[in-house]
Amino acid sequence: xxxxxxxxxxxxxxxxxxxxxxxxxxxxxxxxxxxxxxxxxxxxxxxxxxxxxxxxxxxxxxxxxxxxxxxxxxxxxxxxxxxxxxxxxxxxxxxxxxxxx
Numbered sequence: 001x002x003x004x005x006x007x008x009x010x011x012x013x014x015x016x017x018x019x020x021x022x023x024x025x026x027x028x029x030x031x032x033x034x035x036x037x038x039x040x041x042x043x044x045x046x047x048x049x050x051x052x053x054x055x056x057x058x059x060x061x062x063x064x065x066x067x068x069x070x071x072x073x074x075x076x077x078x079x080x081x082x083x084x085x086x087x088x089x090x091x092x093x094x095x096x097x098x099x100x101x
Contacts, residue, residue: 033048033089034046034048034058035058035077035078035080035082035091035093036090036091037093037094038094039062039093039095042062042063043061043063043072043100044060044069045060046058047059048077055075055076056077056078057076057077058073058074058093059072060072062095062098062100063095063098064097064099065097065098068098069098070098072099072100073100074100074101077100080093
């Protein structure tokens, strides 16, 4: 059983832990490099972001059939078929009319 002082210290520890977990932690974290793939021939500024749920997404500016650049997002890019090519991850991700697939 905790004394009054012990309960207060325990409560403060819980409050600080929750503060760090929910308030000070960034909601979006930049992660590792995006996997290579054919999409990189006509997509630029590719990056990986990890959301608060821990899910990685690939963001890139891709060119569509009309030559217009548009931003697209692909969820779970590391679940695509990835293998190593020249020591770097390489995937089957492609740009299909401005959309990552």
